[in-house]
Amino acid sequence: MQKTLLLFLTALAVTFSAPMFAADEDPNLQLIKARxxxxELRTYSVMPLFGMAKGEIPYDAEQAVKLVNNLKLLMQLDIGSAWAQGTGNDKYPGKSHALPEIWSTYxxxxxxxxxxxxxxxELAAVAGDGLDALRSKIGGVGDSCKGCHDDFREKE
Ligand code: HEC
Known part of the structure; x- marks a missing residue:
């Protein structure tokens, strides 16, 4: 009994002292970091695909399929709430690069x-079919990353 209580109190102490739960941390910062x-994970997955398309790294069908599957998996994440209104670079300068236009032009x-x-x-449908197939669709992915950044991300 004594021991159980002690364990419980220890667990509580650990819980409340963990920086993750710091009371003065603005929860919006967590949202910004999550998105x-x-x-960052999109970048991690797409960069080697660009590298293959450019001939900087050898084309590898299996690897290409894995990487594009990562991109597909990321699209399944239910993280719309990480894009809460009022968390753009107007309110969080230096923390977020998201433009308020995300919300004002929604x-x-x-x-x-x-x-x-x-x-x-479109890329996923052909990524394993050879270098030419990869090259024919990778540009569309790059353009769509850039298209959104041009309109909705602060210029670097
Ligand atoms: C629908 C819009 C949209 C698309 C599509 C998009 N991004 Fe972004 N991206 C953003 C916005 C908005 C931010 C700024 C987020 C913030 O700082 O709060 C961002 C930020 C980033 C960042 C900086 C992250 C950081 O740590 O600050 C990288 C890197 C990035 N995007 C890569 C990509 C890549 C690679 C793709 C395509 C594979 C992509 N993005 C597709 C909107 C988009």
């Missing part, structure tokens, strides 16, 4: 997201 993490950003999804699906 930036999604973007649903334009959703259309850009759909165009990206379609480009990924």
């Amino acid at each position: 930036q993490g999604d973007m 649903p334009k950003v959703a259309e850009a997201g759909k165009a990206y999804g379609a480009a990924v699906e």
Whole structure:
């Protein structure tokens, strides 16, 4: 009994001292980090595909399929709430690069997201079919990343 109580109190102490739960942390910062993490994973997956298309790294069908499947998996994440209104670069300068136009021109950003999804699906259909097939569809993916960034991400 004594031991159980002690364990319980220890667990509580650990829980409340974990920086993750710090009371003064603005929860919107967590949202911003989550969506930036999604973007970083897209980059991680798409860069080698660009590299293959450019001939900088050898084409590998199996690897290409794996990478484009990552992009498809990321599209399944249900993280719309990470794009909460009021979390753009006007309110979080230096933390977020998301332009307030995301919300003021909604649903334009959703259309850009759909165009990206379609480009990924088109690439996924052929990524394992050889270098020429990869090259024929990778540009569409790059254009859709850039298209959305041009309109909705702060210029670097
Ligand atoms: C529908 C719009 C949209 C699409 C499509 C899109 N992005 Fe983004 N991306 C954004 C926005 C908005 C931000 C800024 C997010 C923030 O800082 O809050 C961003 C940020 C980023 C960042 C910076 C992340 C960070 O850590 O600050 C990278 C890298 C990135 N995107 C890569 C990509 C790549 C690669 C693709 C395509 C494979 C892509 N994005 C597709 C809208 C998009």
